[in-house]
Each structure stands twice: as structure tokens, then as C-alpha cells.
Amino acid sequence: MWRHIVSNFLTVLIVLLVAVGGLVAWAQKQYEEPGPLARAVCLKVEPGASFARVSEELRAQGAISSAYIFRAGADYAKKSGDLKFGSYLIEPEATMQGIVEQITSGGPSTCGxxxxxxxxxxxxxxxxxxxxxxxxxxxxxxxxxxxxxxxxxxxxxxxxxxxxxxxxxxxxxxxxxxxxxxxxxxxxxxxxxxxxxxxxxxxxxxxxxxxxxxxxxxxxxxxxxxxxxxAAAWEGRASGLPYSTPEEALVMASLVEKETGITEERTRVASVFVNRIEQGMKLQTDPAVIYGVTKGQGVLGRGLRQSELRRETPYNTYVVAGLPPTPICNPGRAAIEAALHPDSTPYLFFVADGSGGHVFSETLEEHNRNVAKWRALEKAAPADSTNN
Structure with a gap:
């Protein structure tokens, strides 16, 4: 009889152990597998918030299937005491394991x-x-x-x-x-x-x-x-450039930056300046002259005067040959790359085209025609604006 009781007890115990093992395996699978979230949500963890409160918030937002499994997984990983406040972007199908790692690692908020x-x-x-x-x-x-x-x-x-x-x-x-x-x-x-x-x-x-x-x-x-x-741009620079140091390249990049904000024009503008240097021509760039007037301290807010265009300063590229002594602004990565990888063009001139970009030319005669068109557009602009 006792043997029968013991046998039955052992059988029940084995069944329970198998059931518990299966339950643990299922819970682990739930913890590690992609979650139920269909669209990203922003989880805001307030200072002093508890892990229990956060787990319920995640469940309410549909990010996790079980708040209990979420907390149990965090406890097992010894992370439930590491909760960091902030706003966290929870991506679709984020795993419970990934969310725990995200909200306990901290760092800058990723949403909100x-x-x-x-x-x-x-x-x-x-x-x-x-x-x-x-x-x-x-x-x-x-x-x-x-x-x-x-x-x-x-x-x-x-x-x-x-x-x-x-x-x-x-x-x-x-x-x-x-x-x-x-x-x-x-x-x-x-x-x-x-x-x-x-x-x-x-x-x-x-x-x-x-x-x-x-x-x-x-x-x-x-x-x-x-x-x-x-440094990286200088290392990979094109050959045959008319400047011998990274500092000179930075000066060129600043000129390109101030002349155009259009991405596809930067390498073309750089080619004009390179061509002019190689042919011994003055750069004749207004932004450099303006920098000589303002010293970079604010915006000029008006056109350049003839006296300013004639005055000899280190930044007056109508009077002094070559590059200015320093950059005239802080150029971005694209302008730096353009200065070190200019297009190969025959252009020596460019002027605004009235649409935000520039028109380029090879000869002074062609350039003068383009300048005349631009000045006509400038004169017409106030009249056009009054008719709108």
C-alpha cells in the first residue's frame, strides 16, 4: 500500500515538475520573443517610478503581453533596481528583454x-x-x-x-x-x-x-x-589642388559655404575658385569682403559699398590675390568635401540666377550678360511683389 502511495506521489511530482518546467520555458519564450506591439509608442518613466508601475504601463500600451513575466525577467536578470527615468521609444515587436535593457541602461531620451x-x-x-x-x-x-x-x-x-x-x-x-x-x-x-x-x-x-x-x-x-x-577629407583629397595645407583647404571650404547653400553647386563653385587661382585671377568673392568689414561679428545687412570693394584689406579678394588669411565662417562637411574634390570645369565666373542658384560661365562676355539678366531681375522684384 505504502509502495503504491509513494509511487503515485512520485508520479504526481514528476508531472508537476514537467509542468513547471514547461511553464518556465513558455515564460522565457514570451520574454525573449518579439512582442505584440504593432506601432511604436513612447514610454515615459517618471523620476521615482517603480518597476511594477512601468510594467503595467507597458501592458496598457500593448507593448508586452504580461506584466508579471516582464517583472520576473527583470528580477532574474537583476535589473529591476536599475530603472532610469526618461522617455523611451519602444519599437514595434520589441522583446521584453530588449525593453528591460533599454529602460535600465539610461542615456538620452529617445522620444517625447x-x-x-x-x-x-x-x-x-x-x-x-x-x-x-x-x-x-x-x-x-x-x-x-x-x-x-x-x-x-x-x-x-x-x-x-x-x-x-x-x-x-x-x-x-x-x-x-x-x-x-x-x-x-x-x-x-x-x-x-x-x-x-x-x-x-x-x-x-x-x-x-x-x-x-x-x-x-x-x-x-x-x-x-x-x-x-x-583631417579625413584632406587624407582623401584629389590631386593637383592649388592649396598645400589643410588650413588652406578650410579657407576654400568657407568661401564655398558662403557662396552657395545648394548641395549640387558646391563642387562647381569650388572649381571656379580653383580655376581662378590656377590662372592667376583674383577670387573676387563678396562674402570674403563682407567678412573683412564685419569681422564675422553679425550680418552686414546691406550691400557692399564701392569704397569697401576698393579698400585694401586681407579679406578683399577684389584687391588681394589668392585666398584670404583665414576661413570666413565655419564650413560644413559637404563644403569641405567640395573644396577637396572640386569638379573639373572650364568655368571662371558665376552669378545668381534669380531662383536661389547660380549660372556659370567661361568667358567675361558671357558672364556680363548673365550679370545684366540678374540685375534686371533684381529691379523687377519690387514691382512684382507689389502686384502679388
Whole structure:
């Protein structure tokens, strides 16, 4: 009898163990396999939030099938105590294992609200926008110039939240003085910038920031990136260029940057300057003359005067032959590549075509005709605008 009881007990125990093993295997499969999420969602983890609360939020958003399995997996991986606050973009079919790794590793928020401080050539803007996880597009919430405009209602509260992503974006063609002056107005940064970096030494790119980051550390990162860009481009440069150092190439890139913002024109503009140097012609580029007038400190805001075009300064390329002594702005990667890989063309001249681009020519006679067309368009523009 006892033998029979023991036998039955062992049988039940084995069945239970098999069932438990199967349950564990099923739970592990649920934890590691692609999840049920069909469209990306933004998970906001508030400071002080518990893992239990986050797991329920994920289940409510349809990102996981079981809050219990999610918590059990995190406990087993010893990550349930590592929850980091922030906003996380949860991709479609994300695994529970991947989500746990994502929300416990921390780092910059990947969705939610972003505050982008954009430093341009003519000014700066604070842009507050929200990521739509379903489309991956940012929806603009507010935009204004912090130096000249009052923040819209509710801006301070929205921009001050702990999980807001902070970004500084520098436009191609901004001068070092303009960048430094704009950074002084970024109240989410700290630290005094005592000297303006060398012209051309700052990379016009987008920089992820943290609230309270040091301005000088950001400047150092800009310099580091620009140095790496010019070094790599110089290493792979075309042969036969009329400049012998990376510094001269950077000067050329700055001229190209200020002459055109159209991508496909940059290598053509560079070819004109190269051709003129090789033929002993003066570069005759207005942006360089303007830099000699403003020293890069702001926008001229008017046309050049004849006296300025005749005055001999190191940057007056109508009077002085060759390249200016320094860059006239901070050129972007594309302009640097164009300066070091110019097109092979016969062009010696170019002028605006009235549509935002330029028309190129080989001879002075052809160029003069193009200039006459451009001046006619300039004269007609005010009349056209009054008729609209």
C-alpha cells in the first residue's frame, strides 16, 4: 500500500515538475520573443517610478503581453533596481528583454519632447517639438528667438521637464563669434567662454546635450569634430589642388559655404575658385569682403559699398590675390568635401540666377550678360511683389 502511495506521489511530482518546467520555458519564450506591439509608442518613466508601475504601463500600451513575466525577467536578470527615468521609444515587436535593457541602461531620451537650440547665420531659435512615435516625425510645438522674442505661454513648463531632450544645432556658415554669442544665451548651459575659437574650427552639426553642460566642453567637442572632418577629407583629397595645407583647404571650404547653400553647386563653385587661382585671377568673392568689414561679428545687412570693394584689406579678394588669411565662417562637411574634390570645369565666373542658384560661365562676355539678366531681375522684384 505504502509502495503504491509513494509511487503515485512520485508520479504526481514528476508531472508537476514537467509542468513547471514547461511553464518556465513558455515564460522565457514570451520574454525573449518579439512582442505584440504593432506601432511604436513612447514610454515615459517618471523620476521615482517603480518597476511594477512601468510594467503595467507597458501592458496598457500593448507593448508586452504580461506584466508579471516582464517583472520576473527583470528580477532574474537583476535589473529591476536599475530603472532610469526618461522617455523611451519602444519599437514595434520589441522583446521584453530588449525593453528591460533599454529602460535600465539610461542615456538620452529617445522620444517625447525635444528642445533644439538652433544657431543660424542670421540669428538663433529655440524650437520645442514632440516626437510622434507612430510616424517617427517631430511635431513643432513652439519656436522663437530667445534674444528678441518672448517665450509663448506654457513654454517654460514644457521645456523644463526632466526628460526633455536638449540639443544644440549649428548651421553651416555661422561664424565662431556668432556661435559663441548664441551659446551665451542658452540658459540650459553653464560656464563662461572667455575667447572666441579660431574661425572655421567649429563643426556645424547637431549636439546632444544635458542640462547644465559646460559651454567650453561643447566648444571643445565642436573643435574635435571639425578637426577630424578636415583631417579625413584632406587624407582623401584629389590631386593637383592649388592649396598645400589643410588650413588652406578650410579657407576654400568657407568661401564655398558662403557662396552657395545648394548641395549640387558646391563642387562647381569650388572649381571656379580653383580655376581662378590656377590662372592667376583674383577670387573676387563678396562674402570674403563682407567678412573683412564685419569681422564675422553679425550680418552686414546691406550691400557692399564701392569704397569697401576698393579698400585694401586681407579679406578683399577684389584687391588681394589668392585666398584670404583665414576661413570666413565655419564650413560644413559637404563644403569641405567640395573644396577637396572640386569638379573639373572650364568655368571662371558665376552669378545668381534669380531662383536661389547660380549660372556659370567661361568667358567675361558671357558672364556680363548673365550679370545684366540678374540685375534686371533684381529691379523687377519690387514691382512684382507689389502686384502679388
Amino acid at each position: 519632447t525635444e528642445l533644439n537650440y538652433r544657431i543660424g547665420v542670421t540669428g538663433q531659435q529655440l524650437i520645442l517639438r514632440e516626437l510622434d512615435p507612430a510616424t517617427g516625425d517631430y511635431v513643432e510645438q513652439a519656436k522663437f528667438d530667445p534674444k528678441t522674442e518672448t517665450p509663448p505661454e506654457g513654454f517654460a513648463e514644457a521645456a523644463g521637464k526632466a526628460d526633455v531632450r536638449l540639443r544644440v544645432t549649428v548651421a553651416e556658415g555661422a561664424t565662431s563669434w556668432q556661435i559663441v554669442e548664441a551659446l551665451k544665451s542658452a540658459d540650459f548651459l553653464q560656464g563662461e567662454i572667455k575667447t572666441v575659437p579660431a574661425e572655421g574650427s567649429l563643426a556645424p552639426e547637431s549636439y546632444e546635450m544635458k542640462r547644465g553642460s559646460d559651454r567650453n566642453a561643447l566648444i571643445a567637442e565642436m573643435e574635435k569634430r571639425q578637426a577630424a572632418i578636415i
